[in-house]
Amino acid sequence: MGLRESIGVARGHREATLLLKNAQLVNVLSGEVYLTNVAIYQELVVGVGVDYLQAEQVIDLKGKMLLPGLIDGHVHIESSMVTIPEYARTVVPLGTTAIVIDPHEIANVRGLDGVSFMMSSSKGVPLGVYAMVPSCVPASPFETAGDTLMAYDLADFLLKRRVLGMGEIMNFPGVLNADEDLLGKLAMAHDMIIDGHAPGLTGKDLNAYIISGIMSDHECVNPLEALEKLRLGMHVMVREGSTARNLADLLPAITWANHHRCLFVTDDRHPSDLMDEGHINAIVKKAIALGLDPMIAVRMATINTARYFHLPRLGAIAPGFQADMIVIDSFNDFNVEYTIQRGHVVAQGGHPLFGSKKADTSRVVNTVSVGKLSPEKWDIHSEEPEKQKVKVIGVVPGQAWSHNVEATLPVVDGIVRLDPNQDIAKIAVVERHKATGNVGVGFVKGFGMKRGAIASTVAHDAHNIIVVGCSDADMQHAVERIVDQQGGLVAVRDGRVLDSLPLPIAGLMTEDSVPYVAKKLENLQRICQQQLDVTVLNPFMTMAFLALSVIPELKITDQGLVDVEKFELVPVIS
Known part of the structure; x- marks a missing residue:
């Protein structure tokens, strides 16, 4: 694609490759919505105006709304349990044209080999897939991960292409205590x-955290x-994921004066939620329904994200911008009718116009090794x-x-025995990377479980095996x-496997499709409710976060119970 040719198309001397006419353009740069035509030459927008009339391919939008492609500013693909090619086949038809991944889940299992796998796949x-380099592998000193990434490793x-910076700095005590490797x-x-x-984090500690160079937060x-x-200069990522849903609570903080420093992210979104609710499109739609100005909502899903990540050619529809855009019927319904990425129609009517592809998984399989x-x-x-x-972990x-x-x-x-009458089950984390034999055991309240056990290798962030149960024998089985x-999810009762979902890629993902995985998860959840008497929604996702030793208050790892606020291991016995 030459600049000379693009200039020629912009001046009307050459034919565009794609023309979108009669579009209600949502212009996130000027804050207007107006009827116009958009000319695209190969991968770029080259002209906006009613004077552009011809192209190799012309799509008459008949007054439908044309928006920039949606961008997810912080997502752990691993939580979808599928590879990027399969993930794309679900989210691209929903209007997502770019994502910024933080692959620290797979990095905790396979280090930089895992990150390389994500990018190559x-x-x-x-x-558009951009990456932030995982900063905290492991997330804390209280867990055994599959690898350790020091400053010199990163x-x-x-310097690699499509790498935008350093991923979320979860070890905020390390920042405040000026940990040498973290400062490096x-x-x-x-x-x-x-x-x-x-x-x-608040007050002086928050100031100290920010002065280290950290620019955003998605945990509000x-x-x-x-x-x-926002007052202290951070960008606020408004998260609406599967486990953590903060959109409704944070909307009162977003105004015309400060919205340019706010952006939408999913962080972690389960396959069933991708299928049933959607992706960034669902967040925009919900925000508008809750009363957020539609222009602000669209900006928070497009130009705000692009500007925060210094992606100057993404996030808007104007000459020189990459031709990533979507066509919707209305702000209120927000049904995505077309997705255009790099100037090509890649999805229509909710269906991808591209197939899947297999990736080389040789360096990210056979990752489960447990001691006796x-x-x-x-x-x-x-x-x-x-x-x-x-001490009990309260869900x-x-x-x-x-x-x-x-x-x-x-x-x-x-x-000490568990007590289902108090809704207290046993919880354990079994180290699975180095066969150390480490097992951290404790108690958990809030699952409603009366019998059996569930286990998973999706256990943030070290992704050891986490298991909750009412029977030691079922937990071991x-x-x-x-x-x-070699990884995945399982439900067991009375020594019998009721169902399972294998996740052979790092114990986190499969090359199966999102609909298939969603169906398997739905069946596992039904089994949990009907045969194990589990009452908590999304029990596997809920369980996964109980090992995350950097989010308060009480968590568990293969090394034992972690009091996150004290940032230390504590005994189960009070």
């Missing part, structure tokens, strides 16, 4: 984008928290004769954070099945 896919990767990572990325992760849960971060599991591994001992006070439905609660449980033969299938 995205080649040739009609979806230097060359930061921040220094390496000082002239790039550095994403944050600072739930509940209320307007006051978002406003404080004796029955005693599941025991929690007590010297009390009958009852014991213990908070719909959120990644948890409560630190206390309960009194029965003691039998010196072993569930873990053994996970090892046999």
Whole structure:
């Protein structure tokens, strides 16, 4: 594509490759919506105006709305449980034309080999895929990950094409305590984008966190928290994922004066939610329904994201911008009728116009290796004769954070027992990267489980095997099945596998389609409800975040219970 030819098309001396006529253009640069034509030459927008009338291909939009392609500014693809080619076949028809991935999930399993796999698998896919280099692998010193990425490991990767900067800095205590390696990572990325992760951080500590060069946060849960971060110069990523949904709570903080520093992200979105609700399109639609000005909503999904990540040719429809755009029927319904990426129609009527492709998975499979599991591994001992006070992880439905609660449980033969009558099950994390034999065991409240066990290798962020159950034998059987299938999800009752979803790619993903995975997850959830009496929604996703040792209050890893606010390991016995 030559500049000379593009100038010729813009001046009307050459024919455009694609013309979109009679479009109600949503101009995020001027804040207007007006009827016009848009001329595209190969991958670029070359002209906007009613004087452009001819092209090799002409699509008459008949007054439908033309918007810039939607951008997800922070997403962990691994949470969709599918590869990028399969992910694209679902989100591109929903209007997403670019994403910024933080592949720290797979990096915790396979290090930079995992990150390289994600980037290489995205080649040739009609979806712009940009990456932030994982900054915290492992996320904290309280877990055993499959790899450790030090500052010197990341230097060359930061120079790679499509890498925009440093991924979310989750270890905020490390920043505040001036951890040498972490400061080294921040220094390496000082002239790039550095994403944050600072739930509940405020006052002087927040100032100290920001001065290190961190520019954004996606962990705000209320307007006051978002406003404080905006006032101090941060960009606020408004998250609406599968587990954490903060859109409705944060909307009061967004105004005409500050919205340019706000953007939409999904962070983690499950296959069933992608199928049932959508992607960024669903967030824009919901924001408008909740009263956000439509122009602000569209900007937060397009130009704001592009500007934050220094992507000057994305996020708007104007001469010189990459021809990423979508056609919708209306702001209120927000049905995506066409998706155009790099000047080509790649989806129409909700269906992709491109196929899938297989990736080389040789360096990201066979990742589950567990040490010997004796029955005693599941025991929690007590010297009390009958009852014991213990710390319990309290599930908070719909959120990644948890409560630190206390309960009194029965003691039998010196072993603390779970109590389904108090809605208290047993929870454990089994190290699966290096066969260390580490098993962290504790108690959890809020699943409603009365029998059986569920287990998964999707356990943020080290992605060891996490298991919740009402029977030690079923918990062990569930873990053994996970090892046999080399990762994934499983539900067990009375020593029998009720159903499972193998995830052979790093224990996190499969090359199956999003609809297939969604159907399997739906069946697993139905089994949890009907045969295990689980009451919490999305039990596997809920369970996955109970191992995330950087989000308050009480979490569990293969090393034991973690009091996140104290940032230390604590005993189960109170």
